[in-house]
Amino acid sequence: MRRRLEPYLWLLFSGGGVVAALTLPVLVLLFGVLMPLGVVAWPSAAHLRALVDAPLVRGAVVVALTLCLFHAAHRIRFTSEELLGLRRWDALVAVLCYGAAVAGGVTAITLLF
Amino acid sequence: MTTARPPGHEEARPYVRPRDRWWFARRRSLAVFVLRELTSVLVAWTVAYLLLLLGAVADGTTERFAALAARPWMVALNVLALAATAFHAVTFLNLAPKATVVRLDGWRVPAWMIQGGNHTAWLAVSALLAYLVLRSS
Amino acid sequence: MAAETIRLDVARYRPEEDAEPVLQSYEVPLRPDWAVLDGLAHIKDHLDGTLSFRWSCRMGICGSCGMDVDGEPRLTCGTFLAEYGAGPVRIEPLKGFPVIRDLVVDIDGFLAKLSSVRPWLVREGEEPPLTAEYAQTPAQLDAYKQYSMCINCMLCYSACPVYVLDPDFLGPAAIALAQRYNLDSRDMDDRFDVLNLEEAVWGCTFVGDCTRVCPKHVDPAEAIQRYKVTAALRSVLPWSGR
Ligand code: SF4
Ligand code: FES
DSSP, X not given: OOOOSHXXXXXXXXXXXXXXXXXXXXXXXXXXIITTTTSSOXXXXXXXXXXXXXXXXXXXXXXXXXXXXXXXXXXXXXXXXXXXXXXXXXXXXXXXXXXXXXXXXXXXXXXXX | OOOOOOTTOSOOOOBOOOOOTTGGGSOHHHHHHHHHHHHHHHHXXXXXXXXXHHHHHHHTOHHHHHHHHTSHHXXXXXXXHHHHHHHHHHHHHHHHHHHOOOEXXXXXXXXXXXXXXXXXXXXXXXXXXXXXXXXXX | OOOOEEEEEEEEOOTTTOSSOEEEEEEEEOOTTOBHHHHHHHIIIIXXXXXXXXXXXXXXXXXXXXXXXXXXXXXXXXXXXXXXXTOOEEEEOOTTSOEEETTEEOXXXXXXXXXXXXXXXXXXXXXXXXXXXXXXXXXXXXXXXXXXXXXXXXXXXXXXXXXXHOTTSOOHHHHHHHHHHHTOTTOOOOOHHHHSSTTTGGGOOOOOHXXXXXXXXXXXXXXXXXXXXXXXXXXXXXXXXX
């Protein structure tokens, strides 16, 4: 049995897809649309800080956001190759896409810890 | 020198169609597929936006963040992100039963049940997150 | 009264004279019980004997009459002319395959892919008598039956943008065929190393059009997704069986 990288990337993509599906619509609805439009009030800064206070919550936020980024990176990799005919450059495209996801994950860690 | 060959015995010269740049515009199903995949760009944007928010919370600059978030172009972008993430959620949760064939005692759990469960979970998680964010504020 | 007719715009490619396929129009009778294939046969028998196309069973079983009809891969023996109203109907060779002549495409690559997944029952360590039987329960038959309905018509390849952009992609029917044997209780082979590849299951982006066009409801997209899960689990849990 020969190991390959692809199944692991696919697992990250799938896990990220689930997390993104379950969490992102409501978050962007609240923080991106309803609060800026004044439909619901912004929570106080203290309340927001308290929300991500527990280390366990912070860890979960980092993992969730990183998974979402891997999901996006995987799709952007394949879609850009299919739309633009970049199949030959797959290795480079893959490094750029997943690299950006890793960078985003590191950013999340530095912001929260 | 070329010798004429009888019909049907010419050199084989198969015709290979050139790459079709507009393949995704040829069929509705392909256009929907590409739209589904492109939601990922706005998924990435949504994560970036949430990271900005987390940064503002950490630095205590939530006021500035709220002002930025209220700019019309930002609201427009986030409305688009809302549409894209919702489309992603619907398509992703609907496709899940293709990958997970659940058999109970020889009986295959029908796709609509798995999909129904997925959408219920989506609703529950959304309600929980909304409650956590909005309570007592 | 003049009988009703319909115009067929048929792709012609004669390698000895054409640099690329050109459309040629023919008027054929429009009969309610005529399939596209009957229209082509009418052309060949009465209008132009030089037209080349493949067919055999005329009943959706042999899988040799697949063509691109008005932009959709279809079995021409199962697609009725009446579906296209007043016409015209554009008939082209299946997209994604090299064209040998007119509507005949080169299927060698496809056949090589099929045999690469070892599509037969593999048994190990036994020398059974020729009369031996391997009984299966209905549930065991059910586990793979859907994937055994494939007639190798290649419509799914023609509909698959991943395959059309990258002819090395193992593709829907071959992976469904591998699953047909993987899920068979009598089979003892392990096809992990031919399926766990970027050009095999991991090349698939789940467009799903293979399943949409399949005339036999094989659902190759599902076969591929299921093997992705199998291969991923096996990659994470090295001890898990197949
Ligand atoms: S899976 Fe369906 S479409 Fe593909 S070759 Fe088999 S019968 Fe034809
Ligand atoms: S002629 Fe056999 S499937 Fe159409």
